[in-house]
Amino acid sequence: VCINNRIATEDSRLSPSPNAEDAATNRKEYKHMPETLITVDLEESPHTNDKIHNRWHPDIPIVEWVEPGADFIVEAYDWTGSQIKNDDDAADVRDVELPQVHYLSGPIGVKGAEPGDLLVVDLLDVGPLNRSLWGFNGVFSKNNGGGFLTEHFPEAQKTIWDFEGMYTSSRHVPDVHFAGLIHPGLIGTLPSHEMLKTWNSREKVLYDTNPARVPALAELPNTQSAHMGRMTGDARDAAAAEAARTLPPRENGGNCDIKDLSRGSKIWFPVNVDGGGLSMGDTHFSQGDGEITFCGGIEMASWLHVKVNLIKDGVAKYGVKNPMFKPSPTTPNYDDYIIFEGVSVDCQGKQHYLDTTEAYRQACLNAITYMTKFGYSREQALAILGTAPVQGHISGVVDYPNACATLWLPTDIFKNDMMPCADGPTKYLDGSVKVPVAPDL
Numbered sequence: 001v002c003i004n005n006r007i008a009t010e011d012s013r014l015s016p017s018p019n020a021e022d023a024a025t026n027r028k029e030y031k032h033m034p035e036t037l038i039t040v041d042l043e044e045s046p047h048t049n050d051k052i053h054n055r056w057h058p059d060i061p062i063v064e065w066v067e068p069g070a071d072f073i074v075e076a077y078d079w080t081g082s083q084i085k086n087d088d089d090a091a092d093v094r095d096v097e098l099p100q101v102h103y104l105s106g107p108i109g110v111k112g113a114e115p116g117d118l119l120v121v122d123l124l125d126v127g128p129l130n131r132s133l134w135g136f137n138g139v140f141s142k143n144n145g146g147g148f149l150t151e152h153f154p155e156a157q158k159t160i161w162d163f164e165g166m167y168t169s170s171r172h173v174p175d176v177h178f179a180g181l182i183h184p185g186l187i188g189t190l191p192s193h194e195m196l197k198t199w200n201s202r203e204k205v206l207y208d209t210n211p212a213r214v215p216a217l218a219e220l221p222n223t224q225s226a227h228m229g230r231m232t233g234d235a236r237d238a239a240a241a242e243a244a245r246t247l248p249p250r251e252n253g254g255n256c257d258i259k260d261l262s263r264g265s266k267i268w269f270p271v272n273v274d275g276g277g278l279s280m281g282d283t284h285f286s287q288g289d290g291e292i293t294f295c296g297g298i299e300m301a302s303w304l305h306v307k308v309n310l311i312k313d314g315v316a317k318y319g320v321k322n323p324m325f326k327p328s329p330t331t332p333n334y335d336d337y338i339i340f341e342g343v344s345v346d347c348q349g350k351q352h353y354l355d356t357t358e359a360y361r362q363a364c365l366n367a368i369t370y371m372t373k374f375g376y377s378r379e380q381a382l383a384i385l386g387t388a389p390v391q392g393h394i395s396g397v398v399d400y401p402n403a404c405a406t407l408w409l410p411t412d413i414f415k416n417d418m419m420p421c422a423d424g425p426t427k428y429l430d431g432s433v434k435v436p437v438a439p440d441l
């Protein structure tokens with residue numbers, strides 16, 4: 001009886017008060033869902049949405065102003081603006097119109113932000129849109145985008161990944177299942193006019209060293225499919241002609257494709273224009289280090305819950321040139337790996353001098369060859385490196401002439417045992433499941 005009484009007492013304390021006035025007071029203490037400042041309609045072209053843009057330019061108007069300390073939600077298109085479909089045909093990846101990328105949500109202005117401040121961004125949470133619980137991983141044709149391993153994989157390919165809560169798997173890649181490390185591939189602030197001029201001139205110098213190269217050495221300003229947000233008329237056309245493409249990461253952050261810049265991270269961005277002008281998109285459900293498939297990690301339409309703050313004059317105070325960030329306190333827990341080494345000697349046997357890119361390429365190719373021994377096609381193995389939480393490390397940059405890079409393949413994403421043993425590898429897959437490939441026409 002005593003025990004029952006005690007429970008009854010505690011229960012009554014925990015249950016809602018029958019008094020209506022008390023209940024109303026209690027309700028006021030609940031924090032409401034933050035306001036969604038930008039929404040996207042996946043059935044409509046991003047060009048119909050004036051809170052979206054796909055170029056960097058200081059004159060792109062701020063679409064929403066918030067106070068320092070505010071938290072809010074923005075929705076974002078996938079980076080291609082819904083050009084890639086959830087089907088088993090890679091023709092859309094082959095034929096993708098790349099001047100359209102990346103569609104970004106913003107720019108959002110923070111009241112009081114001035115050049116020289118640091119914009120502090122808490123990525124409170126990120127997720128896929130409930131109305132679109134899937135994503136894609138693609139490899140571009142060598143003649144339309146190319147990529148890190150384009151000499152080895154010159155044809156377009158695509159895998160579709162379905163989301164089940166925090167997990168993902170693909171009907172095109174059997175026996176692989178892992179938790180997402182969700183992150184915006186692209187987040188950054190508007191450049192100043194001076195910064196834009198610097199970007200354009202240095203990238204043109206590089207481009208001009210080999211203008212005929214396919215893929216190009218740099219993507220110069222291009223008015224085709226430029227979306228300049230709320231700009232109109234002659235001002236819009238003039239800005240589009242000089243606006244920076246969103247492809248490379250730069251001093252404003254931008255397309256860094258850092259998988260660890262995930263939900264729960266805190267980022268410090270240099271402010272270059274009044275208000276800062278924060279934009280984001282290119283969200284990935286997951287991605288391997290290097291985003292070696294280029295199109296890309298697991299690309300998806302998303303929502304991002306963000307909080308902003310300022311450190312006045314923070315650029316000088318902390319000596320900041322590029323953004324810095326603090327990673328998430330919660331990440332998928334994969335701690336067992338097979339680690340593949342690579343050194344800077346290319347596939348033709350040519351010696352390169354401390355070339356970490358070549359070393360990482362070799363480590364990736366070693367991992368791909370290894371996975372084929374268990375029955376994965378080369379296309380499936382490549383898709384795994386692009387999507388799963390694989391780590392890439394620069395291991396040595398001084399032991400000339402060879403740089404050493406490593407590719408860390410998590411073993412726990414596989415249903416089957418992928419470790420070497422005395423009996424040799426087991427071919428778990430019979431090759432009946434294929435990755436959609438679309439050869440050039």
Ligand code: ZN
Nearest residue numbers: 185282296297
């Ligand atoms: Zn991406």
